[in-house]
Amino acid sequence: MQITSRFTIAVHSIILIAYNQDMKVTSKLIAGSTNVNPVIVRGVLSQLKEAGIVNSRQGATGITIAKPLSEITFYDVYKAVDSVKDEGLFHFHENPNPDCPVGRNIHSAMDGRLNQIQTSMENEMKQIRLSDIVGDVQSIIESEQNS
Amino acid sequence: MQITSRFTIAVHSIILIAYNQDMKVTSKLIAGSTNVNPVIVRGVLSQLKEAGIVNSRQGATGITIAKPLSEITFYDVYKAVDSVKDEGLFHFHENPNPDCPVGRNIHSAMDGRLNQIQTSMENEMKQIRLSDIVGDVQSIIESEQNS
DNA sequence: TCAAGTTGTAATATGATATATTATAAGTGT
């Protein structure tokens, strides 16, 4: 069980837009670079737009980034793109038996710990800025050119 | 996208066995308490057995715990039960375009950070022992009885 | 103004996978 590729698609998209600052980046171009269906890409972009991370106008060619990359963290993207925002990271089995002392209480006994784990992961995601990733991608590309 | 309920099923099972130390706990009893299909429960138990967390013998009634609860962490259970052990927490979109500088390099630019996040989450899971959970369940049950 | 191209979405199909179910083998213990 894994976190949806929507997250990496979203990061890829933002980096692509940033890397091609001078040209108009369309959802078709992003679909080509990610190798993901254009409708899915537009769906992801739509969520990023709703979160205030990118800008776009219906009919107007090109997606742009709404704020400095140093102000966008992995967490922001993850939250923007995660469709099931309110469910936790862990999927609890649905209906433990209320007639069993353990079944009746296991959920509340575990919830705090599960949240603690999720929070720790999210805090780590808050540490990583998209400006870091652009930087890394650019150095890799430069090193490609010098060989 | 969430982490499979197999994890919480596994924890629930272990706690149930620990709570009923004196009686023989069968997979049927566990299925009843978790409200999960017996075959699934036995599959989870089978993985826990392979990881050295529980003991069982074909034909012999009852599942037992193989080592002190204080030596079993959430991480141990998570690893034991996670079917896709080698794939990471994040699902990367499959085939970014190698003809695009960003598409060609985004994966390696992100991988380190994604691992860092996963590691942070796993470290948090290593902090939590099943003895903590049994303790919490027992205090909740006791407080139920005093009301 | 109109035609080509783009964003934005709805509706549906496909594919993958987690859980449920059915069936049966193999072992235990009274």
Added chain:
DNA sequence: ACACTTATAATATATCATATTACAACTTGA
């Protein structure tokens, strides 16, 4: 020997992520 359990294979069902088809709404340049 019989009832019960663990173990597992094979299949079905359900859910959900991604792909696809279709079309509406908008922009912009000719």
